[in-house]
Structures are given as C-alpha cells and as structure tokens.
Amino acid sequence: MTTPLLFQPLRLGALALPNRIAVAPMCQYAADDGSATDWHLQHWMTLAMSGAGLVVVEATGVERRGRITHGCLGLYSDANERAMARALAAARAVALPGTTFGIQIAHAGRKASSQRPWEGARALGPKEDPWQTIGASAIPFSDGYHTPREMAEDDFADVKAAFVAAARRAARLGFDEIELHYAHGYLMHSIQSPLSNKRKDSRGGKGGVAFLHETAEAVRAAVPSSIAVGARITGSDWVEGGLVAADAVALAGALKDIGLAFVCVSSGGNSLAQKIPTGPGYQVHLAEAVKKGTGIGTRAVGMIVTPQQAEEVLQSGAADQIAFGRAFLDDPRWGWHAAQALGVDSPRPPQYERAKPALWAGAAMAR
Numbered sequence: 001m002t003t004p005l006l007f008q009p010l011r012l013g014a015l016a017l018p019n020r021i022a023v024a025p026m027c028q029y030a031a032d033d034g035s036a037t038d039w040h041l042q043h044w045m046t047l048a049m050s051g052a053g054l055v056v057v058e059a060t061g062v063e064r065r066g067r068i069t070h071g072c073l074g075l076y077s078d079a080n081e082r083a084m085a086r087a088l089a090a091a092r093a094v095a096l097p098g099t100t101f102g103i104q105i106a107h108a109g110r111k112a113s114s115q116r117p118w119e120g121a122r123a124l125g126p127k128e129d130p131w132q133t134i135g136a137s138a139i140p141f142s143d144g145y146h147t148p149r150e151m152a153e154d155d156f157a158d159v160k161a162a163f164v165a166a167a168r169r170a171a172r173l174g175f176d177e178i179e180l181h182y183a184h185g186y187l188m189h190s191i192q193s194p195l196s197n198k199r200k201d202s203r204g205g206k207g208g209v210a211f212l213h214e215t216a217e218a219v220r221a222a223v224p225s226s227i228a229v230g231a232r233i234t235g236s237d238w239v240e241g242g243l244v245a246a247d248a249v250a251l252a253g254a255l256k257d258i259g260l261a262f263v264c265v266s267s268g269g270n271s272l273a274q275k276i277p278t279g280p281g282y283q284v285h286l287a288e289a290v291k292k293g294t295g296i297g298t299r300a301v302g303m304i305v306t307p308q309q310a311e312e313v314l315q316s317g318a319a320d321q322i323a324f325g326r327a328f329l330d331d332p333r334w335g336w337h338a339a340q341a342l343g344v345d346s347p348r349p350p351q352y353e354r355a356k357p358a359l360w361a362g363a364a365m366a367r
Ligand SMILES: Cc1cc2nc3c(=O)[nH]c(=O)nc-3n(C[C@H](O)[C@H](O)[C@H](O)COP(=O)(O)O)c2cc1C
Pocket: 024, 025, 026, 027, 028, 058, 059, 104, 181, 183, 184, 232, 266, 301, 302, 303, 304, 323, 324, 325, 326, 327
C-alpha cells in the first residue's frame, strides 16, 4: 500500500516535515503582558506529541499595541522571549521525532485592544486598560470596536521594524518556521483590503499591498535561510468590492518571488458584511487557485476535519499541506487517530505504546 499523502514527508523551503499535518495557529488568550504561561507550556507539550509534523504557535503580537487582547502572546520584550523559551523547550523535550515548530507573528491593528472572547470580545472599556489602535484608515472594524488612528509614515516604519525584531527573536528561539499574519482583518490584511484602506497617498491601493511585500522582504532578509518564512493570506473578503482569489494569487506570487516558502490560504474577518459559505473545506478552492497560479508551497485550512477529507484535498492537488484548528483542540491526538484511520503506523511516545490499536483490542471499541 502506498503511504497516504497526509503521512508523506514534505519540504517547504528549508523546512523538512515528516508529514503534511499542521496545527493551525490558535490564540489561547492566556498570556501575561505577552508572555507565555503554564497554559502555553501544557498546550504546546500536548500538541508536540499530537502527530502533527508542524505545530504553529498562535498569533503573537510584534508590538504591545499589536495584541488583540491583554491575554495575547507577544514577542516585543526580553521577558516575552524568556517565557517563550521556557515553554518551547518543554514542548521540544517531549515532541515526537521530526515535529517542527512555527510561530505566527502578527499585528492586530484596528481589532486590537479588545476583550477576550469569553469576556465579550468588544473594545476594552476605560477601566480595562485600553490602548490606542492603528489602522490604514480611521475606520473601525465595526460598532463595538475602537476607531483606529490613521497610520502616519512613522507607524509603517515602526510596524515593519517590529515584524523584523519579532522575527529575529523567533529565530533566536529556534523556531523552524515563521508565518506572517496577513489575514483575518488584522493590520496587514486591513492595509491590503480596499474595504479598510481608503488612503489616497502612497500607502493606499497598490501601495498598501506593497507594504506587505516590503515587510515580508525585510523579515526574510533578517532571519537565517534555514528558517522557512511564509504568510497566512486572504483568499477572499467575501464582500462585494473586497479582496478576491486573484488578489491572493497576486500576493502569493510576489511573496514567492521575495523568497517566502509557503502561504496558508484563509479568508474573511475584515468586514461584518461578509457572507462566508461556511462548510466542509470551504476555503480549499482558494488554496487551489493560489497553488495552481503560483506554485508556492500551499497550505489549505478551514473545516477540514477528518483524515479522509484531508487526504482527498491533498490527492486532488489543491494543496501541499493541511492545517487543522478546532479538530486538534477537540482531539490533541488527532495525528495518532488519523494514522489509525488511514492504516499508517504513526509514532507515539513509548510510554503510550500499549494503547496502539495493534496491541490493544479496546482500540476498536474506543472509536
Ligand atoms: C480558538 C481559536 C483561535 C484562533 N486563533 C487564530 C490565530 O491566532 N491566528 C490565525 O491565523 N487564526 C486563528 N484561528 C483560526 C484557525 O487558525 C483556523 O484557520 C480556523 O479555526 C479554521 O480552521 P478549522 O476549521 O480547522 O478550525 C483561531 C481559531 C480558533 C478556533
């Protein structure tokens, strides 16, 4: 039997992956002034033995003002770097052989200074230590969010420098992969999208997109070539007049020329007017357009839940790698169970070996 594609190795730039399973970045809202806590320690240790070839750490603010909430991770201080080193070392110590670690570096822009989701996800009130947000234009994401200050030229320079500085910290920490967050309505997406960037100066229109190129180029140049740099990009705003797949293809092509190794194609998050046709694999066709249009390493994400579904996406040629979000929160041993479902002998820690299906009749009863 040929090994299912999901369990075949993959190369993304310098990054050698044991399989095509990635854990998508997922905010945990558990940090303390940007610093990782014991929550991250246990979360990353658990994911490190999940069977995923790549574990991507959640959106991590490149500036303090670039965090979404007070609980978001950051990489803007030495204390942040130290705390992350501790949690990452613990995760690496228990990781299954070949497991690699990535980090998503991000700036929340006009969606920053918000409450954690379970606190309401609205703009921080006057008694909640709010901060001034920035955006391409002074347009709030929606009612209930702060109105951002329109970015001055200095802000563009500061943001680019902050991405570079955070990437350097990530490189020092030994991350194998760095992913720029260019999606979900956060700063870089809001600069790219005509729905939120109404500027008439050199940072409007194509000039806005050029800032995404510039930042990627600066980050790529700042870290060793042994680290794969990529980006999470927007396949569609799902709003009339917003970004469409062709914009994603153009951005991915430019990022490839700059030397980025991959993109993860997501969508939405920049307007409440969006009409997202949510359903199984609803963003796969956007990944496919990017992969076919550019040939860059392409990760598909979004309601890809079962191993069979993931394998079909890979077999169809629409993507090179699959990122899973909620499926791994629900079952952090998803990789083991996917291997079982697809008939592959995947590694488990030896301590847990006796629960392998071949060694334990109860496995058939368990799922
Ligand atoms: C709790 C949670 C936190 C998330 N945080 C991030 C994040 O930090 N960065 C990001 O790009 N996407 C984030 N997302 C989106 C996921 O990465 C993923 O794209 C989305 O959940 C769709 O994939 P899924 O259907 O496999 O969950 C988050 C999703 C969840 C459920």
